[in-house]
Amino acid sequence: MSPPTSVARLLTRAFAVLALLIVVSGLSGAGTALVQHQTVEQLTDHVLPLQLQNAELRAAMSDGQRGLRGYLLSGDPTLLGNYYSAHADYKTSADDLRGMATGGEGVAIEAQLDRAEAWWAVAERQRQVLPRSDEAARFVDQGSALFLAFESANTGLDTALGDRADRLRDRSETLGVGTTAALVALTLAAALVAALTAVRTTRRITGPLGRLVTVLDDLGRGRYGRRAPTGDGPVEIRAVAAAVNNLAEQADRVRREEEEIARLRGEIRVLNTRVRQHLAVDSAMQEAATGLVATLGAEHAVLRIAAAADAPKMVTRHSAAGAAGSLDALACADIAWLGEHDLWLTADATDVNAVDVGDPVPDPEAAGWRAAGAGPVLTVAVTNGDTRLGALTLLRAAGRPGWSPVEIRLAESVAGDLGRGLHHARLFEQEQRLVAQLKELDSVKTDFMSTVSHELRTPLTSIAGYVEMLRDEDAGEVTPAQGRMLDVIKRNTTRLRALIEDLLILSRIEAGTFRTRRQTVDLAAIAGTVAAEAAEAAAKTGVTLTVDLAGPLPVDADKEQLDRVVEGLLSNAVKFAPGGTVTVTGRADAGEVVLCVADTGMGVPDAEQGQLFSRFFRATNAIHLAIPGTGLGLAIVRTIVENHDGTIEMTSAENDGTTVTVRLPLAGDRVAA
């Protein structure tokens, strides 16, 4: 693996190479163009004009020679004019040529001009001789030789210049081709460098970045264990990978903390539920103390509940197994110092002034902390919403970490639930005491009723017995008047006896001591039997008894008690409807057995119907007509019906009659007995 480079350096390097290539390419192009330009310039400004001027010189010379030679041969002065004109041209041309000469060609030009001057000198002498003379002929030869020398020099210069022009042209051409080739090469090189840079960038930046993105995706999908490779790619990507890992670690830590908090919350919720389930105060307190020590990792927990008007001071404590220190001192410490705050917190119990939240603690409390070997101490108020009931103190050993905000919140929640629980438990205990008192009172009352009724029987037995003996004339003859009086005593004794019997039955039913033997019985059969028994009594008072029972009507009941119900209702109906009609109907209806006893008797006045089932109640019209009764019959009937989960209702109209309807639950699908 190469040593880490940075993206910036990587890109800078790549772009530097590219820029360098472009600069080199430009410079070389410009250099070549300059050289080429100079070459062309040299060619056009110097070599070619020089060559031209040389040719002109030669032409002037040739014109001069031709003119002179013609004159000498012909003596034609016109031709001599040509000679002069050519001489003038020569001078101009020679001056121009000399002016254009630079460096190398100066020598050659001077040599040529020297030869030309030599010829011109000979030519001047020729001109002065007589044309077509021998002298002239001689000069011709001499002149010819000189002219040939000039011509040779002229040609040499021309050739030299031509060669130089050719060289310059070649150079220019070579430069052009070279420049194009170089430019093509440089462009190719730049393209190659760009391509290489792209590939390298992909390899060294995109690759690691892609892997980083994959890691981020994985983290996002919940694979929290994933980490980015930090030894991969350029420095910047390594830094980003490190940052990503750092964030992932942090997120991991936060998540673990949250999981821990959620777990704690769950445990505290369970604990609160357990605490609430206790109706007894001390067991709820014990549950809370034990649970808090285990859940919040405390060494000790002390729950102090202050004495209240109807409850004593209570202290519950719990220490983790193997925890050092004693809670005795703290358990005895008074909690009145708590004041109005709801929370006291310290990270160091050895320094009483270092209470982080709440007032400084008094000595007994601090001594209690020290005796328990505590470091961080947390005390929260136990309240039922508005009243402070006590305090919950959690202690950790010295040197252990302090209480975190979450732990404080959880402790407060347990204290809150405990407070409400305590409140409820106290209410419940009060209620229990009340119920017990009421039960005792009721039992006393029942006992009293039973005893009184029982004790009344003995004297009643004597009275009834002796009256009967007197009436039977066991003690001698009884006069008619005495007989009537004895009958009155006997009738009232019977009534008193019925009253006592009913009272006794009622008290037994209410006390629950009356034996009930629940079994499935047929109410239709019971009502039929009772009606048959009542038929004789009904006939005596002129009552028409109609029975319509759609049996069987199975009910789960005590047969004897049901007998009493039907008997009570029937005897009432017969009693209050002399000369009328009593109808007994029974049917099953929607899961209920409905028994109706209807009479066409005197009825009950509207205003009194509500009291009909009360004990000792007797309708005013019945009293006026002196119809015997104890006023307990319907009370007994109602009590029995209600004991059998049934209902009883009465509709009555004065002088029209009364209908009593009893509804009892239909006994499953069991067959009636």
Next chain:
Amino acid sequence: MTVVLVADDDADIRDLVAFKLEQAGLEVITAEDGQQAVEQARAHRPTLAVLDVSMPALSGIDVCRMLRADPATAGMLIIMLTARVQEQDVEGGFSAGADDYVTKPFSPRELISRIQALLTRTRA
């Protein structure tokens, strides 16, 4: 002569029963409580005993049990007088060995006829 023991802590009822029995030609001995009843029964070996259930010292049921347990008095006829109508009392009486029971308040006439019926049935 047939001897009948009447045991009841209430003197009026004792007299009433005794009067009716004597009127019917039977010899009557009385006892005021359970202890006395047992002593009288052992001393006089009556043919029949009328025992009130609720008596001081020993209850009628206890007396009945003791008489039945003693071979000398085991064959005695016993009628219980009970002020209670609860079945457990009646059952208690029968399980202790009573031949019959009459609940208070009772009709003297009915009591005598029950006693005579029991005597007649046994003699027969």
